[in-house]
Amino acid sequence: MTHRSLCSLSLRxxxxxxxxxxxxxxxxxxxxxxxxxxLSRHAGRGDLLCAVVALSGxxxxxxxxxxxxxxxxxxxxxxxxxxFEGRTEHFTRDxxxxxxxxGYIETAAGALVIDTGPSRRYGEQMRAAIESATGKPVAxxxxxxxxxxxxxxxxxxxxxxxxxxxxxxxxIQALGEDLAANLYRMVGGWMEGTEARVPARDAQxxxxxxxxxxxxxLALRGHTDADLxxxxxxxxxxFAGDLVFFQRAPTTPNADLGAWLEALDQLDxxxxxxxxxxxxxxxxxxxxxxxxxAYLKWLRxxxxxxxxxxxxxxxxxxxxxxxxxxxxxxxxxxxxxxxVVHLYPAMELETLRRAK
Ligand SMILES: [Zn+2]
Numbered sequence: 366m367t368h369r370s371l372c373s374l375s376l377r378x379x380x381x382x383x384x385x386x387x388x389x390x391x392x393x394x395x396x397x398x399x400x401x402x403x404l405s406r407h408a409g410r411g412d413l414l415c416a417v418v419a420l421s422g423x424x425x426x427x428x429x430x431x432x433x434x435x436x437x438x439x440x441x442x443x444x445x446x447x448x449f450e451g452r453t454e455h456f457t458r459d460x461x462x463x464x465x466x467x468g469y470i471e472t473a474a475g476a477l478v479i480d481t482g483p484s485r486r487y488g489e490q491m492r493a494a495i496e497s498a499t500g501k502p503v504a505x506x507x508x509x510x511x512x513x514x515x516x517x518x519x520x521x522x523x524x525x526x527x528x529x530x531x532x533x534x535x536x537i538q539a540l541g542e543d544l545a546a547n548l549y550r551m552v553g554g555w556m557e558g559t560e561a562r563v564p565a566r567d568a569q570x571x572x573x574x575x576x577x578x579x580x581x582x583l584a585l586r587g588h589t590d591a592d593l594x595x596x597x598x599x600x601x602x603x604f605a606g607d608l609v610f611f612q613r614a615p616t617t618p619n620a621d622l623g624a625w626l627e628a629l630d631q632l633d634x635x636x637x638x639x640x641x642x643x644x645x646x647x648x649x650x651x652x653x654x655x656x657x658x659a660y661l662k663w664l665r666x667x668x669x670x671x672x673x674x675x676x677x678x679x680x681x682x683x684x685x686x687x688x689x690x691x692x693x694x695x696x697x698x699x700x701x702x703x704x705v706v707h708l709y710p711a712m713e714l715e716t717l718r719r720a721k
Pocket of ligand 1: 510512588607616643
C-alpha cells in the first residue's frame, strides 16, 4: 500500500467514524476531492502531504461541518413576514426532513411562529434564528396540522406556548410518537432526542391579535381532518399549510378530496397578496391554489374512472394517464403511487356500493 492510499484510508475512516451521517460524508467528499487531486500531482512527497492533509482535516472538518445543521435562513416575503423554505424532496438522511415551509410573523410581543419543522433540532435551530433576527423571545406558536414535518420541532417551546386545532392536538396525542419513530427511520440521526410535544392550547377560528398584529385563523379540513390556515391582515399574507402545494405533488395519506377541494375554494376567495404553501415556493397570486385544485380533481376523476373500468390497484397505477403538467411536479411518481394506495380501496368500495 502506498503512502497516498494509506493517507486516504485514514482520513476516510476518521470522517465516517465521527458518525455524523450523510451530510457530513457529503461535505467530507467535497472537501476531500481537491485534496486528492493535489496529492496526485505530488505523489513523490507523500509523507509530507499526508501529514498536511491530515492536519487540514483536523483543523477544518469539525468547524465547517457542524453536525446536523439545517442551515436555516429565513426569506422575507412581506413586511414582518418570513419563511424558511424547505426542499421539494422526500424525507432523506441528506435533508434531515427539511422539506417543509415554516415561517414567522413579527409582532410587538415577539414572533408568531407557524409550524416548527420535522425534528427537535430543526425547531431549536429555527427558534434561535428567529430570536436572533427579532431580538425578542418567540411569543406564540401555531401548528397547521398533525403531519410530522410540521410539528416535531415543538420541543423548542413549552407546550402552553403552542396552539393548534382540537383535532390536531388529539391526533398528535394519539399518533405523535409513532409519526416521530417513522420519521426517525427515514432521516436518522437528525431526529435524535425528538419526541412529540402536544400543543396545550386550542386554536379558535376567527380573529387573533398578538402584539398589535391582527390575524385571522381559518379552521378547514381535507388534507387532514383539521387544517389551520393563517391570514395576516396587514400584509394580506396567507399561510395555507398543506392545503396548498406548489410545484410539488401533494401528499394524501389522510386526505378527504371532497373536503380539500371545498377548502381550496374558501382560500381562493380570500383577498391575499402572498401565499405560503406547505411545500414549494411562495407565490404572489392564486397559481398554487389553481395547481393544487387541478391536481386533486384529476387524481379523483382518474381513479374513479379506473374503478368503473374494473381495474385493480396495480392496474390503475400503471394505466392512469398523467398530464405532463403533473408529471413534471417534484416527487410526482412516488406521491402518485402513494395516493393510489391511500385512496383507491375506498373508491373501489364506493363504486361497488353505487352499482348495487
Ligand atoms: Zn401535511
